[in-house]
Amino acid sequence: MSAPFRPKQSLGQHFLRAPNTARKIAGALHAEAGDAVVEIGPGDGALTEVLLEKHPGLLALELDQRAVRALRERFPEKQHPALDVREADATEADWPALAQEKGAPLHVIGNLPYNVTSPILFALLDARSCLAEAVLTMQKEVAERLTAEPRTKAYGIPSVLTQLWCAPELCFDVSPHVFSPQPRVNSAVVRLDFQAETDAAQRVDDDWLRRVVRTAFGKRRKMLRNSLRQWTKDRGIPFPHDDWDRKRPEALAPAELAELARYLSERLDERV
Numbered sequence: 001m002s003a004p005f006r007p008k009q010s011l012g013q014h015f016l017r018a019p020n021t022a023r024k025i026a027g028a029l030h031a032e033a034g035d036a037v038v039e040i041g042p043g044d045g046a047l048t049e050v051l052l053e054k055h056p057g058l059l060a061l062e063l064d065q066r067a068v069r070a071l072r073e074r075f076p077e078k079q080h081p082a083l084d085v086r087e088a089d090a091t092e093a094d095w096p097a098l099a100q101e102k103g104a105p106l107h108v109i110g111n112l113p114y115n116v117t118s119p120i121l122f123a124l125l126d127a128r129s130c131l132a133e134a135v136l137t138m139q140k141e142v143a144e145r146l147t148a149e150p151r152t153k154a155y156g157i158p159s160v161l162t163q164l165w166c167a168p169e170l171c172f173d174v175s176p177h178v179f180s181p182q183p184r185v186n187s188a189v190v191r192l193d194f195q196a197e198t199d200a201a202q203r204v205d206d207d208w209l210r211r212v213v214r215t216a217f218g219k220r221r222k223m224l225r226n227s228l229r230q231w232t233k234d235r236g237i238p239f240p241h242d243d244w245d246r247k248r249p250e251a252l253a254p255a256e257l258a259e260l261a262r263y264l265s266e267r268l269d270e271r272v
Contacts, residue, residue, distance in 0.1 A: 011064055016046040016111060018178035026050040028135045028171045028191050029109050035132070036102035040090040040110030040120065043067055045074050047111065057082040059098070063089050091119045095127035105132040105194075112138050114183070121146075121158070125165050126206075128194040135171075135191050143170055143188035155250050157217050161210065163254045167196035200258035205265060212261040216249035223248055224260075231264050 016022055025047060031037050037055040042048045042062050048071065051058050060083070062068050068087045075083050090110070099106050108131060112120055117138045124134050141154075146168045148154035162168050174187040201209070212228070219227040225245035232239060239245045240263045244252070252260070 008064065011113060013041075013043060013064070013113060014111070014179040014181060014183050015043045016178060017180045019046070019050075021174060021178045022047045022050045024172070025111075025135065025137060025174075025189055026054075026109070028189055029107055030133055030191075031055065031107035035107050036099070036104045037107045037109065038098065040108060040136075041113060042071060042085075043111070045071050047109070048075065051109070052080060052083065056080065057084070059084045059086065059102070061086055061088040061090050061093060063087070091116050091123065093123065095123065096130045099127075099130035105130060107132050108134040108136075110136060112136050114139050114185075117142055118158075121162075124192070124194075125161060128165055128197065131194040133191060133193055133195070135189060137174060137187055137189050139183075140173060140186040140188040143190045146170075146190055146192075150253050151250055156220070157213055160213050160217075160254045160257055162192070164198050164201035164209070164258055165194075167193040169193070198255060198258070200255040200262075204258050204262035208265045209258060209261045212264060213249075213257055216257070220249055224252075228264075231268060235268065237264065237267050 029037070031054075033054055035055070037051060037058050039048060039051060039058060039060045042060045043064075044067060048058065048060055052075065060071060062071065062085065065087060068085055071085045075085070077083075095106065108124060121136070121138075124131060142158070145154045145156060145158045146162045147170045148156070148159040169191045171189040171191055174189060176182040176184070176186060179187075212231075216224060216227050223246050224239070225233060227249065231237065232245070240260065244260065249257070
């Protein structure tokens with residue numbers, strides 16, 4: 001049996017130490033028995049243990065070689081023949097290929113390292129067509145951005161793209177005390193329903209939407225007539241609504257920003 005290993009700060013590891021919390025996180029996943037479930041960053045297996053009760057064919061993606069060895073020892077093949085523990089970097093995962101391998105949309109769950117939350121989140125959003133849902137534990141501040149409403153400080157690029165491409169739900173807070181080592185910030189669990197992509201998002205090209213939203217919020221204190229000038233005034237293209245040129249990006253709802261992106265793409269020859 002391998003000796004216990006310490007979490008690595010360089011990997012952003014904070015291992016879950018509360019079985020009740022692990023069970024609550026697993027309970028936020030809507031996957032039924034037999035569905036394809038993927039766990040990101042299982043660490044030493046606190047959440048894995050709960051997931052295996054309902055999902056014996058769990059696929060666990062773990063970057064840390066020490067954790068991979070510990071997981072395979074804790075959940076030996078003889079007792080868990082369908083469990084698949086792979087040494088893999090979730091930030092580079094080929095989600096469409098994994099879904100094709102499993103033959104079904106993926107249900108993703110994991111306690112995300114704080115330092116790679118954004119890359120993993122946006123990779124999942126980009127791969128949403130092959131995903132059913134994701135239940136993710138992340139820094140509470142980031143979770144609040146995903147569900148933020150217009151005209152609030154937290155509202156920004158993650159809010160708009162997440163709310164257009166899926167339905168985010170802030171499930172519950174997670175205390176630092178249930179982790180080892182304890183993080184210096186509060187965490188929260190978010191569920192993303194990828195079956196609920198908005199009609200507004202489906203009517204505009206992803207890359208063009210992303211470009212318009214990022215450009216607008218890159219100068220969030222400026223009115224849209226200034227931040228988007230390269231596609232409007234400089235091209236002689238008016239805004240679709242009279243008062244939008246005088247608004248800042250945080251004043252528009254996600255669907256309105258998608259409408260604006262589609263409107264501009266239809267009037268410009270340029271494509272991303």
